[in-house]
Amino acid sequence: xxxxxxxxxxxxxxxxxxxxxxxxxxxxxxxxxxxxxxxxxxxxxxxxxxxxxxxxxxxxxxxxxxxxxxxxxxxxxxxxxxxxxxxxxxxxxxxxxxxxxxxxxxxxxxxxxxxxxxxxxxxxxxxxxxxxxxxxxxxxxxxxxxxxxxxxxxxxxxxxxxxxxxxxxxxxxxxxxxxxxxxxxxxxxxxxxxxxxxxxxxxxxxxxxxxxxxxxxxxxxxxxxxxxxxxxxxxxxxxxxxxxxxxxxxxxxxxxxxxxxxxxxxxxxxxxxxxxxxxxxxxxxxxxxxxxxxxxxxx
Numbered sequence: 001x002x003x004x005x006x007x008x009x010x011x012x013x014x015x016x017x018x019x020x021x022x023x024x025x026x027x028x029x030x031x032x033x034x035x036x037x038x039x040x041x042x043x044x045x046x047x048x049x050x051x052x053x054x055x056x057x058x059x060x061x062x063x064x065x066x067x068x069x070x071x072x073x074x075x076x077x078x079x080x081x082x083x084x085x086x087x088x089x090x091x092x093x094x095x096x097x098x099x100x101x102x103x104x105x106x107x108x109x110x111x112x113x114x115x116x117x118x119x120x121x122x123x124x125x126x127x128x129x130x131x132x133x134x135x136x137x138x139x140x141x142x143x144x145x146x147x148x149x150x151x152x153x154x155x156x157x158x159x160x161x162x163x164x165x166x167x168x169x170x171x172x173x174x175x176x177x178x179x180x181x182x183x184x185x186x187x188x189x190x191x192x193x194x195x196x197x198x199x200x201x202x203x204x205x206x207x208x209x210x211x212x213x214x215x216x217x218x219x220x221x222x223x224x225x226x227x228x229x230x231x232x233x234x235x236x237x238x239x240x241x242x243x244x245x246x247x248x249x250x251x252x253x254x255x256x257x258x259x260x261x262x263x264x265x266x267x268x269x270x271x272x273x274x275x276x277x278x279x280x281x282x283x284x285x286x287x288x289x290x291x292x293x294x295x296x297x298x299x
Contacts, residue, residue, distance in 0.1 A: 025106045028153050032116040036145045044113050045104050047141045055129050063101045108230045109188040122149035130244040133253045146248050149236045156233040172237050174209040180216035187228040
């Protein structure tokens, strides 16, 4: 009898704590900022919140606490149904206004932090951060390496990515719009896609939108960022990718004197040689660049 009791207690009580400990995970539909770090993810998350809140406050104003109040109080004249609808509407408005501007999600990859955003434009915000660090040369973080905006997400399978990107990329590349571009691809904990295949497929989509869109690996106007983690594909289109050192906060905040002209020239020469060999081929035969030679980063 006692053994049966013990078994039943274990059986019925053993699962609840696990559910409570589950964290929110990166999923399709999320927008925000993908951040890489060198080990210490907890410190990286703290730095990310501090930095993003600082610049979001400058762009959008301080985050609202969200105590939504209705100035009308004439409930005496309302019937029960109208009063109930009003109460539900107030609760929904209050919940929306209380939604945090930034929320940390489990990215699904080591040394990668994902900060989900609400009510901000990730591309605009991250570009503003990098632009300020590039101008001021102030080092504001210690463990954050790269900070990439994520403006859209989809399932990381070829058919899903093609369908999603054929619409997502129109904002920048559909005729009469045109631009020079490169494609930067990286996959973590995923074997669904091969780098060269993804680059070719995306280049073909961009060429179909406007044949005047041209690949430029040296100084493109736009960089298409594709970051795959497990079964989620994170995408964005960014400006000044080369200028801001692949959106690396450590590199962009360095003083020019920290690097000798010889080192810069050697690095440029190596990059040029890599680009000449090509990192993929688009529909019109041009090389489409990727992120195969990015800075050393823990996987």
